[in-house]
Amino acid sequence: MKLKNILSQTFLLLVISLSVINCAEETILYEEPALLKSEEFTFIPVSPKTGQQVSxxxxxxxxxxxxxxxxxxKNILVKKHFNGSMKRPCILAHDTISFGILDPGNYLVTLEIIDINPFAPDSLFHTETKTLVVIN
Structure with a gap:
């Protein structure tokens, strides 16, 4: 009886520990960069200062x-391309693109994703523009 009680408590403690560890790992995963949805981008650092590397x-x-x-x-254009006719599965991943050190000011950063498939009705698959402010 006592052994059964100890095993039950040990099992419960193990389940709780694994749950806490799993939640902690998810929190760490999204601390930096911010939680992004598919086809989104952000900047590192979020509010860069003059002399800092920006990505x-x-x-x-x-x-x-x-x-x-x-x-x-003050315009930055990032073009990414793919071939839609290849029908490859989309495996989501982070891609870091360095802009280097930027002068102070407001920059318009545009991301264009282009389908290079010659039979695509519209080659511009996705576009998004954000403002990047570099502080002096």
């Missing part, structure tokens, strides 16, 4: 390849 973190299909990064004045 964009994108969350989406890992087979979307970065094809170009263009800086024109």
């Amino acid at each position: 964009m973190v994108y969350y989406g299909c890992e087979y979307y390849e970065t094809s170009s990064l263009t800086f024109e004045s």
